[in-house]
Amino acid sequence: MGPLHRRDGKRVMRSVVILGGHGDGLVAAAALLEAERSGRPVRVAGFLNDATPVGGAIGGIPVLGRLEDWSTLSSDVLFLPALHKAKLMHERARRICGLGIPEERWATVVHPMSVVSESARVGSGSFVGPFVTIQPGAQLGRFVSLRAGANVGHDARCGDFSYMGPNATLCGRAELGEGSHLGPNAVVLDGKRIGNYAVVGIGSAVTKNLPEFGVYMGNPARRVAAISPGGLDVVAPF
Ligand SMILES: CC(C)(COP(=O)(O)OP(=O)(O)OC[C@H]1O[C@@H](n2cnc3c(N)ncnc32)[C@H](O)[C@@H]1OP(=O)(O)O)[C@@H](O)C(=O)NCCC(=O)NCCS
Numbered sequence: 347m348g349p350l351h352r353r354d355g356k357r358v359m360r361s362v363v364i365l366g367g368h369g370d371g372l373v374a375a376a377a378l379l380e381a382e383r384s385g386r387p388v389r390v391a392g393f394l395n396d397a398t399p400v401g402g403a404i405g406g407i408p409v410l411g412r413l414e415d416w417s418t419l420s421s422d423v424l425f426l427p428a429l430h431k432a433k434l435m436h437e438r439a440r441r442i443c444g445l446g447i448p449e450e451r452w453a454t455v456v457h458p459m460s461v462v463s464e465s466a467r468v469g470s471g472s473f474v475g476p477f478v479t480i481q482p483g484a485q486l487g488r489f490v491s492l493r494a495g496a497n498v499g500h501d502a503r504c505g506d507f508s509y510m511g512p513n514a515t516l517c518g519r520a521e522l523g524e525g526s527h528l529g530p531n532a533v534v535l536d537g538k539r540i541g542n543y544a545v546v547g548i549g550s551a552v553t554k555n556l557p558e559f560g561v562y563m564g565n566p567a568r569r570v571a572a573i574s575p576g577g578l579d580v581v582a583p584f
Pocket residue numbers: 432433493511512528529530545546547548549550561562563564584
């Protein structure tokens with residue numbers, strides 16, 4: 347997150363606006379509320395959401411405008427994207443980048459009940475949920491989302507815009523490509539890589555490198571469909 351201390355050492359309260367709403371947005375809001383309750387100088391200021399009009403609320407948190415309205419908010423406000431969508435993440439990534447929000451305005455939100463090794467790196471715009479563990483040497487890029495209980499092994503890598511569902515595990519040195527999605531309870535064997543924008547279904551076991559833009563399921567995970575920039579094309583029957 348942006349600086350929480352002024353030069354004189356005083357703590358500065360930072361307001362965070364979440365891009366999104368129901369689902370991932372409220373999960374991120376819950377983490378920020380927990381951080382505030384545990385004494386960290388952060389607060390949720392609202393949502394930016396294209397579907398709910400200004401003046402409305404999501405989970406009791408006000409909607410301040412559409413995504414493009416970020417530039418009308420105070421320059422002190424930080425932003426967190428909660429716009430993950432399996433199979434459509436390439437479109438979402440383009441949308442997030444297209445907003446033109448400067449690097450220093452992205453928050454990095456780490457739930458106070460997660461364990462992040464001191465030698466791990468978490469990029470800006472990323473979200474680390476409760477009970478996540480991130481082991482030494484792990485590197486998370488920008489806009490990564492790790493849901494409750496995800497395990498990132500030592501020296502593992504999560505590319506920009508990648509996602510790990512609840513209780514998913516990346517074993518040591520395993521890798522998530524840009525925008526890829528590892529479903530809840532899925533696991534990736536040590537050193538194996540999931541290609542960019544690929545989707546791995548719930549509870550799957552990834553034992554080999556998986557090429558980009560595919561949908562994979564099962565144990566061992568096998569390819570069941572392709573993802574095209576326009577959507578999903580089925581290449582094999584389920
Ligand atoms: C992999 C996935 C993207 C495929 O989506 P889809 O194309 O809409 O397909 P469906 O989910 O309808 O599943 C198609 C079939 O595969 C089966 N299936 C789904 N996931 C499966 C899995 N992990 N292993 C085995 N079979 C699976 C379904 O039961 C269904 O079978 P049917 O055709 O006999 O009814 C989706 O199942 C998925 O896992 N989405 C991500 C969920 C997720 O991570 N949510 C985050 C929660 S925090």
